[in-house]
Amino acid sequence: MKTRTNIVALATALLVAGCATQAPGFNYTVPAQPEGASGYTEKPGWATRKFAVAAANPLATDAGYQILKAGGSAIDAAIAVQMVLALVEPQSSGIGGGAFLLHYNGKDVEAFDGRETAPAAADEKLFLLPDGKPMAFYDGVVGGRSVGVPGAVRMLEMAHRQYGKLPWSTLFQPAITLAEGGFKVSARLNTLVTADAHLKKDPVAAAYFFKSDGAPRDVGVSLRNPAFAEVLRKIAAEGSRGLHEGEVAQAIVAKVQGHPTNPGKMTLADLANYQPKKRVPICHDYKASGHDYRICGMPPPSSGAIAVGQILGILNNTNAATLPLADGVASPAGKVPSAEWLHLYTEAARLAFADRAQYLGDPDFVQPPSGNWMSLLDPGYLAQRARMIGAQSMRLARPGTPGATQVSYAPMPDQPEYGTSHISIVDDAGNAIAMTTTIEDQFGARQMVGKAGVSGGFLLNNELTDFSFAPTDAEGKPVANRVQPGKRPRSSMAPTLVFDKGSGQLVMSGGSPGGALIIHYTAKTLYGTLNWGMNAQQAINLPNFGSNNGPTLLEERRFPSATAEALRARGHEVREQNMTSGLQAIQKTPSGYFGGADPRREGVVLGD
Numbered sequence: 217m218k219t220r221t222n223i224v225a226l227a228t229a230l231l232v233a234g235c236a237t238q239a240p241g242f243n244y245t246v247p248a249q250p251e252g253a254s255g256y257t258e259k260p261g262w263a264t265r266k267f268a269v270a271a272a273n274p275l276a277t278d279a280g281y282q283i284l285k286a287g288g289s290a291i292d293a294a295i296a297v298q299m300v301l302a303l304v305e306p307q308s309s310g311i312g313g314g315a316f317l318l319h320y321n322g323k324d325v326e327a328f329d330g331r332e333t334a335p336a337a338a339d340e341k342l343f344l345l346p347d348g349k350p351m352a353f354y355d356g357v358v359g360g361r362s363v364g365v366p367g368a369v370r371m372l373e374m375a376h377r378q379y380g381k382l383p384w385s386t387l388f389q390p391a392i393t394l395a396e397g398g399f400k401v402s403a404r405l406n407t408l409v410t411a412d413a414h415l416k417k418d419p420v421a422a423a424y425f426f427k428s429d430g431a432p433r434d435v436g437v438s439l440r441n442p443a444f445a446e447v448l449r450k451i452a453a454e455g456s457r458g459l460h461e462g463e464v465a466q467a468i469v470a471k472v473q474g475h476p477t478n479p480g481k482m483t484l485a486d487l488a489n490y491q492p493k494k495r496v497p498i499c500h501d502y503k504a505s506g507h508d509y510r511i512c513g514m515p516p517p518s519s520g521a522i523a524v525g526q527i528l529g530i531l532n533n534t535n536a537a538t539l540p541l542a543d544g545v546a547s548p549a550g551k552v553p554s555a556e557w558l559h560l561y562t563e564a565a566r567l568a569f570a571d572r573a574q575y576l577g578d579p580d581f582v583q584p585p586s587g588n589w590m591s592l593l594d595p596g597y598l599a600q601r602a603r604m605i606g607a608q609s610m611r612l613a614r615p616g617t618p619g620a621t622q623v624s625y626a627p628m629p630d631q632p633e634y635g636t637s638h639i640s641i642v643d644d645a646g647n648a649i650a651m652t653t654t655i656e657d658q659f660g661a662r663q664m665v666g667k668a669g670v671s672g673g674f675l676l677n678n679e680l681t682d683f684s685f686a687p688t689d690a691e692g693k694p695v696a697n698r699v700q701p702g703k704r705p706r707s708s709m710a711p712t713l714v715f716d717k718g719s720g721q722l723v724m725s726g727g728s729p730g731g732a733l734i735i736h737y738t739a740k741t742l743y744g745t746l747n748w749g750m751n752a753q754q755a756i757n758l759p760n761f762g763s764n765n766g767p768t769l770l771e772e773r774r775f776p777s778a779t780a781e782a783l784r785a786r787g788h789e790v791r792e793q794n795m796t797s798g799l800q801a802i803q804k805t806p807s808g809y810f811g812g813a814d815p816r817r818e819g820v821v822l823g824d
């Protein structure tokens with residue numbers, strides 16, 4: 217088996233060498249592919265000395281590791297990881313989706329925005345029925361209607377022009393090799409294919425993800441994706457134009473516009489004109505355990521960094537930091553946050569989510585309150601918000617009025633979101649990235665772009681369902697995050713880089729999938745490491761919790777029953793449910809780095 221995969225790797229490497237520049241010293245080796253488990257699998261945490269890469273799938277992590285080992289930069293490794301994720305974790309992210317990337321170059325933090333855009337022909341009626349009412353969520357998701365113009369590849373190209381060390385084409389070798397030689401279907405991929413009601417309706421996806429008898433492909437079988445390999449070869453050779461123009465672009469448009477029941481409006485011009493953007497990151501000070509940190513995250517169109525920053529900032533105006541952890545249920549929970557702390561956290565979260573619904577949207581279309589997004593993180597404003605927290609739950613928080621100038625949007629109702637993948641990398645020069653990448657829902661719009669007579673392809677996102685389906689409230693007041701042509705939908709993704717405020721040194725890179733719950737998963741990991749002194753793995757392992765300004769959510773079977781009872785006594789409507797985060801984080805340590813990966817998913821960390 218080992219010999220065969222090596223031969224496949226060698227043959228493919230030679231093929232790649234024929235049409236793409238080989239980086240000296242880089243020859244991708246297909247690793248052994250153990251079968252991952254789904255559910256909750258304890259992870260050890262990984263210490264490294266010089267560099268580290270953390271991603272949601274072992275093959276993706278390994279591709280990043282091999283690139284770093286060959287002298288690649290953190291950006292180079294991120295590109296290789298993303299391409300392999302698109303193949304082995306297609307339910308979460310890929311070339312048909314979008315991403316946000318924070319990069320630290322040893323001096324400055326830059327934010328790269330590869331968020332999808334609404335086609336030029338889309339308008340605020342996109343998700344409305346003829347009677348003017350919003351359609352059911354999945355009626356919007358499945359088909360061409362929800363597909364935004366993809367941005368991940370163009371964004372990575374932009375970052376690579378600035379920070380790439382290895383040739384662009386080299387970074388596609390791992391994914392091309394695995395797509396042509398085959399990769400083992402993971403337990404998680406199998407589980408999600410089995411559970412999905414919509415994937416089978418797309419003939420290309422049906423032929424790829426299911427056997428001829430209609431059952432999902434089994435865990436551990438080798439799956440090849442030659443159609444995807446062809447597209448990767450084009451992008452490797454031509455850059456993002458290989459995706460945004462020419463025959464691949466034509467295939468995307470045909471898929472979106474040609475959907476039999478739910479077509480979309482994307483055109484070739486939308487694809488050709490897509491522009492990634494560099495934005496100023498949101499950075500704010502944070503004090504924990506007497507130490508001053510600076511936390512940087514993605515600005516709008518993501519709501520992630522602002523909401524995480526608001527929650528942490530509001531908590532710092534309460535006595536949360538003085539509260540001890542409580543006893544958890546049996547291992548692996550260990551110590552868990554106490555009911556009193558959870559009360560403060562979820563109240564802070566309610567306040568943050570009320571502002572998020574009111575104010576957050578694409579900054580190219582939406583005015584920030586008082587002309588500046590930082591008004592939402594103003595220490596005086598957060599102190600004022602914290603004063604609204606009492607002994608009993610407020611249950612439903614109202615948005616505040618940060619700064620002097622009011623903006624008048626209607627709040628956006630809560631909508632479901634799932635999927636996504638997070639990558640953290642530090643290279644041996646100390647450059648770091650935090651990148652969260654998504655096709656929105658699991659398997660996105662359930663539309664696979666293929667090629668006649670060739671098996672496989674790649675999935676298109678449903679990112680436009682991150683817009684508010686309803687463009688206005690009942691009085692006709694517009695929602696900030698309504699659909700408009702060329703606009704980016706509001707996100708919750710929160711790739712985060714933490715620094716020591718005094719020295720400016722990197723402290724941590726991290727982030728998570730999980731829709732709006734990303735905000736809580738990320739805040740939990742920051743609190744666990746910075747306030748409770750946990751290592752990244754321990755903080756990730758902590759049970760999940762949160763509130764999106766509705767019920768108080770607790771990860772099921774992870775808290776003692778007394779926790780829910782104590783919260784109910786304070787007026788919380790408690791729901792215990794599955795909360796599958798997919799956190800990855802890398803911390804700087806005195807001897808190098810320490811990485812953690814979420815026990816709820818298949819991620820691992822590698823490094824030297």
Ligand code: GLU
Pocket residue numbers: 633634635636637654655656657679682706707708709728729730731732734
């Ligand atoms: N589309 C979501 C966002 O950008 C992420 C979806 C998820 O993580 O499941 O916020």
